[in-house]
Amino acid sequence: MIEIESLTKSYGTTAVVDRVSLSVERGSMTVIVGTSGSGKSTLLRMVNRLVEPSAGRVLIDGRDAAATPAHLLRRHIGYAIQSHGLFPHRTVAENIATVPQLLGWDAARVRGRVEELLRIFQLEPAEYAGKFPHELSGGQQQRVGVARALAAEPAVLLMDEPFGALDPIIRGKAQEDLRAIQRRFGTTVVLVTHDMDEAFRLADRIAVMSHGRLLQYDRPAVLLTRPADPFVARLTGTSDRSLKLLSLVTAGEAAEAGAAQGPAVPAAASLRDVLAELVWRGATEAAVVGADGALAGRLTLAGILARGRAV
Amino acid sequence: MLLVVLGLAAADALTRLRPGPGLRVVSLAATAAAVGAAFAAGAVDQRSIMREYAVNASSFGREARQHVALALGSTVAAVIAGLPLGILCHRLPPVRGPILQLLNLIQTIPSIALFGILMVPLAALSLAVPRAAELGVTGIGPAPAALALFLYALLPVVANTTTGLGRVSPAVVEAARGMGLTDGQVLTRIELVLALPVVLTGVRIVLVQNVGLATIAALIGGGGFGTFVFQGVGQTAIDLVLLGAIPTVALAFTAAVLLDALVDSIRRTPA
Numbered sequence: 022m023i024e025i026e027s028l029t030k031s032y033g034t035t036a037v038v039d040r041v042s043l044s045v046e047r048g049s050m051t052v053i054v055g056t057s058g059s060g061k062s063t064l065l066r067m068v069n070r071l072v073e074p075s076a077g078r079v080l081i082d083g084r085d086a087a088a089t090p091a092h093l094l095r096r097h098i099g100y101a102i103q104s105h106g107l108f109p110h111r112t113v114a115e116n117i118a119t120v121p122q123l124l125g126w127d128a129a130r131v132r133g134r135v136e137e138l139l140r141i142f143q144l145e146p147a148e149y150a151g152k153f154p155h156e157l158s159g160g161q162q163q164r165v166g167v168a169r170a171l172a173a174e175p176a177v178l179l180m181d182e183p184f185g186a187l188d189p190i191i192r193g194k195a196q197e198d199l200r201a202i203q204r205r206f207g208t209t210v211v212l213v214t215h216d217m218d219e220a221f222r223l224a225d226r227i228a229v230m231s232h233g234r235l236l237q238y239d240r241p242a243v244l245l246t247r248p249a250d251p252f253v254a255r256l257t258g259t260s261d262r263s264l265k266l267l268s269l270v271t272a273g274e275a276a277e278a279g280a281a282q283g284p285a286v287p288a289a290a291s292l293r294d295v296l297a298e299l300v301w302r303g304a305t306e307a308a309v310v311g312a313d314g315a316l317a318g319r320l321t322l323a324g325i326l327a328r329g330r331a332v
Numbered sequence: 333m334l335l336v337v338l339g340l341a342a343a344d345a346l347t348r349l350r351p352g353p354g355l356r357v358v359s360l361a362a363t364a365a366a367v368g369a370a371f372a373a374g375a376v377d378q379r380s381i382m383r384e385y386a387v388n389a390s391s392f393g394r395e396a397r398q399h400v401a402l403a404l405g406s407t408v409a410a411v412i413a414g415l416p417l418g419i420l421c422h423r424l425p426p427v428r429g430p431i432l433q434l435l436n437l438i439q440t441i442p443s444i445a446l447f448g449i450l451m452v453p454l455a456a457l458s459l460a461v462p463r464a465a466e467l468g469v470t471g472i473g474p475a476p477a478a479l480a481l482f483l484y485a486l487l488p489v490v491a492n493t494t495t496g497l498g499r500v501s502p503a504v505v506e507a508a509r510g511m512g513l514t515d516g517q518v519l520t521r522i523e524l525v526l527a528l529p530v531v532l533t534g535v536r537i538v539l540v541q542n543v544g545l546a547t548i549a550a551l552i553g554g555g556g557f558g559t560f561v562f563q564g565v566g567q568t569a570i571d572l573v574l575l576g577a578i579p580t581v582a583l584a585f586t587a588a589v590l591l592d593a594l595v596d597s598i599r600r601t602p603a
Binding site: 093105106 | 501503504505506507508509510511512513514522525526
């Protein structure tokens, strides 16, 4: 759990982050969005004190972050950045082992953890452990960057535009992987992005920042249906907000009981995808099928449309 | 003569092969061994240079040691002083301009003039502090020579350290700090390691430059191979000039090959 209390950073008389307060539930994913210069990166970097706050404080699991020397604090907080920042003179395994070694883990434990992470990120240890970063593709480098950030099993992971440099297809995969890994380890993630689609895809809660102020901090659906001010509405996009709303709900969650005709859709698919499928097939009803292949219920066009409106 | 042509052809062929650092050091050693063997076998005993050598044999060893001590000592001192200065220039951009400009200014002073300029304060120092005079710090001799070489060596070391550190990706430094490396660890484990090839290139420039410049030290009584060169010039004895010049060239060449090989071997371990 991260509690940010009235956090401020000023340079001279300008406050780049202005009295921001928010709290991030343990094991949840918070995405901070905003235009460039909104202070979102500065806010993130004050959590691990790469930027020292001018006022206010950060509590991590109830402990004041300012009470620990900054470098010791950072060893227990994962940190991943856009251009990954892998050490070019160290192998993939050595890169991932950085923090565990700083923490003095014994060699066997470090090796085991490195192999575990490489497998989780679909990089075969025998092939990739000894490679240098420049021998990897952009997507692989990014995965190693995230693996390195998670190496010492941090309870909190901070990510600054981690997928900004990836092409759309690899980015989508990286986002899925992150969601899966975050659930698996129960990590509390705070991620900064300017990509609203990324925010809606990943976030449990979204914080919207502008000119150093926190404008709204809420669940994605609330941001769409009850934006706190015109800037939030503009940022979240009014033209496709119904579709964004649909993308937040899975077929499994929305399914009604009963037998269905029409195309079969997986329960994990979003209503937005189901709607697209129905439009494409010219159907008005879909059968929702669970991961085990069993029928989970049905979805009607009218039912889906009803969920695309603010209630 | 034939030997020289063959040697040049062999060197050219080697360059075309783009040998690895190890191979270059080996071929340097082989060349040195071949030359040494030729001397030992007496093949060149009757050359006029060797007759000059025979006359100056007792002082040759002393001047050789003096030359190496001057060139190497001033380089080591410049690295010891230049590295921290380079790090300072990298960390504190406001001081970078003044420091580099001052060192640049020193570089533009002709060497003989610099020796002359240094004589005055060092002579004054040795008069004021007798202890300094006992340690060999006097207006003429090795002290001003070593100090001048040191000052010339500073610019390449400082400039290359600053450049090398400046080339390290900011994202790498940011990630290192973000993971909890201390400032010292970021400097020694990340920044300096990544800047090392550029720093060593600066050291190579300095060492080769100082091996050459140390020749002039003889003018102010600093010793070294320059002693023979200037004696020879004074007596219009070309063989005596060559007795000083050839070992200087050989020394500079050896230093260049060794340090180039070192730089390359570091670059090859991927960076």
